Amino acid sequence: MSFVYEKIMGGKKGLTGFIILATLILIIFPLFLDAFRLNLVGKYLTYAFVAVSLVLLWGYGGILSLGQGIFFGLGGYAMAMFLKLEASSPENTTIQSTPGIPDFMDWNQLTELPWFWEPFTSFTFTILAVLIVPAAFAYIIGSAMFKRRVGGVYFAIITQVIAVILTVLIVGQQGVTGGINGITDLRTLHGWDITSDSAKNIFYFINCGLLLTVILASRFILTSKFGRILLAIRDKEDRVRFSGYDVANFKIFIFCFAAMISAIGGAMFTLQVGFMSPSFVGIVPSIEMVIFAAVGGRMSLIGAVYGTLLINYGKSAFSESFPEMWLFLIGGLFIAVVMLFPNGLAGLWNDYGHHITNKFVFISKAFSKLVPQSLLKKVEDAR
Amino acid sequence: MNMHTNTDFTLSIEDLTVSFDGFKAVDNLNFYLDKNELHVIIGPNGAGKTTVLDLICGKTKATSGSIKFLNSELTGLSEHAIVRAGVGRKFQTPSIYENLTVLENLEVSYPHGRGVLGSLLFKRNKKVLDKIHEIAKEIMLEQALDTEAGLLSHGQKQWLEIGMLLIQDPQLLMLDEPVAGMSVKEREQTAKLLNKISQGRSVLVIEHDMEFVARIAHKVTVLHQGKILATGDMEKVQNDPKVIEVYLGH
Structure with missing residues (x-):
């Protein structure tokens, strides 16, 4: 019991934050938001997976990945491929020149399903692919970079480059990827209509459950000795090496884990929103995710979720009225947060949260002191 | 003294050279460290003292030569493997988390x-x-x-x-200027600490403070331009005319 309490919940403080977040997304949102808004929050919460992964990677490990969209996209595309195959049954696609393959393949004069699409007819394979393909890809990138001790800005730039390459590849190979439009018209999962309100509701709760599980798993990692080594690597990488650790292995592990988390978010995005496109793979979404984590607090798993929700709420609220201003606003916000509140919302709460509670205590104490004295005075004056 | 390849030395460095763009920071160095010996390396700035420690702990790769720790070769091993073999290194500026x-x-x-x-x-x-x-x-x-x-x-x-x-x-402890920036009292405490922890292991120290060196060293080596100028006990080294000329005289 104490193991679960200390290691996974993160003690009293961690548990309180976790319960507040769980209450908010599991009870308050579903109670007070209509189906459309709730689905929107569900979409935002899929980005929160990436923001949480960046807390591990960037906040604790000091490894800034500006290409987490790669893994979000890989997870999302894997799920989209499965759903697209189901939507492209021969019965549904009789008007095509080759029935039984996805519509965009038919438009691009493909006459049979490419080999790497074949296994995505299996849901089990798809789930495994969502988890393993991004992790394996992260392992390859991570080994190539970290074993050679590429880090810092260089690593960030390389992840950006890979995000661009992947986007270009997806857009360019539209016959097998759906190109710039992405994979659209996803309707059913094992015959179950995923566009219905009830399905969206269920996905919302699955999404929340997965997100909370991911937060707990991440917390387990951060409270273990691994978490302290991660901080130590961020602080003084050389010292860690000279304490007998193979630093590259630690970085590769956390990079793969972060990739896996991001991919789960991507898969849930596809399920809830009903499509996947290259616009969630490239540089812009990848950097936006970093901003979510920064605003929420890059050292706080739970803060990252609030950061994501807040920025996305702001984005939909502002971009409705000032669509051109939004990018400037978010850019300015990012600079402001990094310069003024390096620990984001979570940092503000840690710094000033207790001031607020303390103030209440102080005022009530002062009040309780004031009242009897003034009363006493009055009593004396009366005498 | 026995100078064959396999020895009962904790550390034996033979013909060690490292050159950075032709500049030989360590030049054909031969150096031996006994079990339980506390050995201090002194020398003017740029003599190659820190580089020697960097070479032993794997931070810098040797151009040629051999570093044997308990008769196993360290050159070519990665840093963490050297640490796991039993070599500990303290850096010049405190390197803590x-x-x-x-x-x-x-x-x-x-x-x-x-x-x-x-x-x-x-x-x-x-x-x-x-x-x-x-x-x-x-x-x-x-x-x-x-x-x-x-x-x-x-x-x-x-x-x-x-x-x-x-x-x-660790069997070999390497300390780069352990009392730099310390107060007099802290130096005393550190000297005591070093004398205590050197029991049962070999310690290699780089230090400038001669008073402190005299207090802890079993043996002293003076390094100059990547080469050994003199080696022996404190008294012998202090009275060596070459040492006085390049180092102590200044």
Whole structure:
């Protein structure tokens, strides 16, 4: 019991934050938001997976990945491929020149399903692919970079480059990827209509459950000795090496884990929103995710979720009225947060949260002191 | 003295050379360290003292020559493999994890759970805590276990780094200017500490403070332009005319 309490919940403080977040997304949102808004929050919460992964990677490990969209996209595309195959049954696609393959393949004069699409007819394979393909890809990138001790800005730039390459590849190979439009018209999962309100509701709760599980798993990692080594690597990488650790292995592990988390978010995005496109793979979404984590607090798993929700709420609220201003606003916000509140919302709460509670205590104490004295005075004056 | 390849020396460095763009920072160095010996390397700035430590601990790769630690070759091993073989290194500026507490600094240095999986499953049990307390007592930081390391005084940071090495129980301890920036009292305490921890292991120290050197050294080597100028006990080295000319005379 104490193991679960200390290691996974993160003690009293961690548990309180976790319960507040769980209450908010599991009870308050579903109670007070209509189906459309709730689905929107569900979409935002899929980005929160990436923001949480960046807390591990960037906040604790000091490894800034500006290409987490790669893994979000890989997870999302894997799920989209499965759903697209189901939507492209021969019965549904009789008007095509080759029935039984996805519509965009038919438009691009493909006459049979490419080999790497074949296994995505299996849901089990798809789930495994969502988890393993991004992790394996992260392992390859991570080994190539970290074993050679590429880090810092260089690593960030390389992840950006890979995000661009992947986007270009997806857009360019539209016959097998759906190109710039992405994979659209996803309707059913094992015959179950995923566009219905009830399905969206269920996905919302699955999404929340997965997100909370991911937060707990991440917390387990951060409270273990691994978490302290991660901080130590961020602080003084050389010292860690000279304490007998193979630093590259630690970085590769956390990079793969972060990739896996991001991919789960991507898969849930596809399920809830009903499509996947290259616009969630490239540089812009990848950097936006970093901003979510920064605003929420890059050292706080739970803060990252609030950061994501807040920025996305702001984005939909502002971009409705000032669509051109939004990018400037978010850019300015990012600079402001990094310069003024390096620990984001979570940092503000840690710094000033207790001031607020303390103030209440102080005022009530002062009040309780004031009242009897003034009363006493009055009593004396009366005498 | 026996000078064959296989020896009972803790450390034997033979024909060690490293050149940076043609500049030989260490030039054909031969150096031997006995078991339980506390050896101090002195020399003017740029003599190659720190480079020698860098070569031993794998931070810098040798151009040629051999470094044998307990008769196994260290050149070519990666840094963490050298540490695991039993070589500990303290850097010139205190190299500790400022964001972690003293206890966590020592825990991270504790020589178990060094793999990814091992560190995830590592348990801070009584054995670990006992060891941490024992070391903390030795480095005079027992009262500061829960203090964030960044808040320690300069001298305490130096001690903490020594403690982080001690907890690994290395056979060879290398200290680069351990009393730099310390007060007189701290120097005294450090000298005592070094004399105590050098029991049962070999210690290699780089130091400028001659008074401190005289207090701790069993043997002294003077390095100059990547070569050994003189070696022997303190008295012999201090009276060596070559040493006086290039180093002590200044």
